[in-house]
Amino acid sequence: xxxxxxxxxxxxxxxxxxxxxxxxxxxxxxxxxxxxxxxxxxxxxxxxxxxxxxxxxxxxxxxxxxxxxxxxxxxxxxxxxxxxxxxxxxxxxxxxxxxxxxxxxxxxxxxxxxxxxxxxxxxxxxxxxxxxxxxxxxxxxxxxxxxxxxxxxxxxxxxxxxxxxxxxxxxxxxxxxxxxxxxxxxxxxxxxxxxxxxxxxxxxxxxxxxxxxxxxxxxxxxxxxxxxxxxxxxxxxxxxxxxxxx
Amino acid sequence: xxxxxxxxxxxxxxxxxxxxxxxxxxxxxxxxxxxxxxxxxxxxxxxxxxxxxxxxxxxxxxxxxxxxxxxxxxxxxxxxxxxxxxxxxxxxxxxxxxxxxxxxxxxxxxxxxxxxxxxxxxxxxxxxxxxxxxxxxxxxxxxxxxxxxxxxxxxxxxxxxxxxxxxxxxxxxxxxxxxxxxxxxxxxxxxxxxxxxxxxxxxxxxxxxxxxxxxxxxxxxxxxxxxxxxxxxxxxxxxxxxxxxxxxxxxxxxxxxxxxxxxxxxxxxxxxxxxxxxxxxxxxxxxxxxxxxxxxxxxxxxxxxxxxxxxxxxxxxxxxxxxxxxxxxxxxxxxxxxxxxxxxxxxxxxxxxxxxxxxxxxxxxxxxxxxxx
Ligand SMILES: [Zn+2]
Numbered sequence: 001x002x003x004x005x006x007x008x009x010x011x012x013x014x015x016x017x018x019x020x021x022x023x024x025x026x027x028x029x030x031x032x033x034x035x036x037x038x039x040x041x042x043x044x045x046x047x048x049x050x051x052x053x054x055x056x057x058x059x060x061x062x063x064x065x066x067x068x069x070x071x072x073x074x075x076x077x078x079x080x081x082x083x084x085x086x087x088x089x090x091x092x093x094x095x096x097x098x099x100x101x102x103x104x105x106x107x108x109x110x111x112x113x114x115x116x117x118x119x120x121x122x123x124x125x126x127x128x129x130x131x132x133x134x135x136x137x138x139x140x141x142x143x144x145x146x147x148x149x150x151x152x153x154x155x156x157x158x159x160x161x162x163x164x165x166x167x168x169x170x171x172x173x174x175x176x177x178x179x180x181x182x183x184x185x186x187x188x189x190x191x192x193x194x195x196x197x198x199x200x201x202x203x204x205x206x207x208x209x210x211x212x213x214x215x216x217x218x219x220x221x222x223x224x225x226x227x228x229x230x231x232x233x234x235x236x237x238x239x240x241x242x243x244x245x246x
Numbered sequence: 247x248x249x250x251x252x253x254x255x256x257x258x259x260x261x262x263x264x265x266x267x268x269x270x271x272x273x274x275x276x277x278x279x280x281x282x283x284x285x286x287x288x289x290x291x292x293x294x295x296x297x298x299x300x301x302x303x304x305x306x307x308x309x310x311x312x313x314x315x316x317x318x319x320x321x322x323x324x325x326x327x328x329x330x331x332x333x334x335x336x337x338x339x340x341x342x343x344x345x346x347x348x349x350x351x352x353x354x355x356x357x358x359x360x361x362x363x364x365x366x367x368x369x370x371x372x373x374x375x376x377x378x379x380x381x382x383x384x385x386x387x388x389x390x391x392x393x394x395x396x397x398x399x400x401x402x403x404x405x406x407x408x409x410x411x412x413x414x415x416x417x418x419x420x421x422x423x424x425x426x427x428x429x430x431x432x433x434x435x436x437x438x439x440x441x442x443x444x445x446x447x448x449x450x451x452x453x454x455x456x457x458x459x460x461x462x463x464x465x466x467x468x469x470x471x472x473x474x475x476x477x478x479x480x481x482x483x484x485x486x487x488x489x490x491x492x493x494x495x496x497x498x499x500x501x502x503x504x505x506x507x508x509x510x511x512x513x514x515x516x517x518x519x520x521x522x523x524x525x526x527x528x529x530x531x532x533x534x535x536x537x538x539x540x541x542x543x544x545x546x547x548x549x550x551x552x553x554x555x556x557x558x559x560x561x562x563x564x565x566x567x568x569x570x571x572x573x574x575x576x577x578x579x580x581x582x583x584x585x586x587x588x589x590x591x592x593x594x595x596x597x598x599x600x601x602x603x604x605x606x607x608x609x610x611x612x613x614x615x616x617x618x619x
Contacts, residue, residue, distance in 0.1 A: 025399050046378055049295055049378070049381075050609070054385065064385070079333075079371075080370075083337050084374055087382075090337075090341045091378070091386075094341055094344065094384040095387060220341055225337065
């Protein structure tokens, strides 16, 4: 089965098509290394995404009719990027009448470093001086998530790590962004390199395949991005209330 | 093409000249080049603000389905539209809305000839959801994707199911987001005569309603209360009426309403909310009717199109109906479900664009400030 994977939740974004034999086509762009607010916005991926998918189909010499399932990264990450990815994936699955599978961006990060003997903490920049994270432990053939998807300040995460014995591998652009805070924890903490800073669609395809084979699909209508912050509403509400009393 | 020509009598083609149609898809595309006639089926998608809508329109004029999922209740608790809340809701509501639109139209994806979507103006987070889905569907089906200007789509709401609507016309687009007068000479031939210098009319309604402690959305509440109040109770200013030009301004009117209410409160007098609402609404109606009639005189057309959410306002409808009757101007007002944001008007506008050979590349971005050209 050929699966189309879409990952647009972070400043590095990718599309991949693959089967159990491996990836047959992939496209990746990163705005992470570029300066300027326009490169930090997920909105820019709207322009890139559909042409990139068509590029991959053409490169692999196949058409949409060959796609048997759609996999999408649900975040956490950039809200706009997540929405563009999830909306695109939903419409593709709907128009193609194929199943859809959603995976967390943090799971993809941890999956790619699963051969580490250490427990893994996937950390993505959550902006507003916060990080998104979850802890994993390697398990036969994959990884096992040990904690809930969490959003908190890097200092809070560092305190949490310090309070527990043992070693940990931190991966993701959040770990790199707050490197100084995590390095203070000493040699029990190892920080993954830039090469593992972002989730990739290739890992998404690999992880989605077994789910598609055991028919562990997501509901098309129910699938939505993992925002992790419910407070956006509340923050806005408070702002409106303030402006009203002003 | 004749400006007035909606007959689809002659055949018309869309050539695959767009660079995104190259490569392995080209062969399929060439086979798909076909005649566009009054059987053309277009899926419309609208997510520019707080309504998630999908619609199937045949031949640009016949609505086969027009599904609208309103978020009004969702935003009600905040007393106004929260962009992040709207964007999140579109992601959840659009897929079922598209499915429902196809079911009601008794059509499948493969019956569609094109997909039209609002590219702007609107809330960027909301626009992105509709544009992403429209691109994906058009790409899978290998049919043209057409990005539509939301304001132009509002103009086309007058043509839906209404075969007597004819160019040229003056169009009053009046809603929570826009207030503008357009001289529409024909398909794609528009001149903006004027617009609001500050708040859109619907925005002014909502703000005054909020100040008066009325429920959200405030426009319909003021309209309802106006029927109970005296429109001549308070003489609020009609700013810019009688001045040259077709621009309007609502900040002065809003301020005088709040000043009036505060003064009564300060003096310890009771406030008749219905009278205030009726007098405010009358001021808005007087301003809009005066400017619209001036625009009709200026352009020397005999047709007026009213569209946008505030077109549902009974005071405005009555005011314009009376004025148009007096001057033998033909007034077209779409039914309420086509006045508010909907995808049928997007599909209709998209069909008209396709007929002129205009469609959009798959790398197009939505534009929150897309101007009407
Ligand atoms: Zn509108």
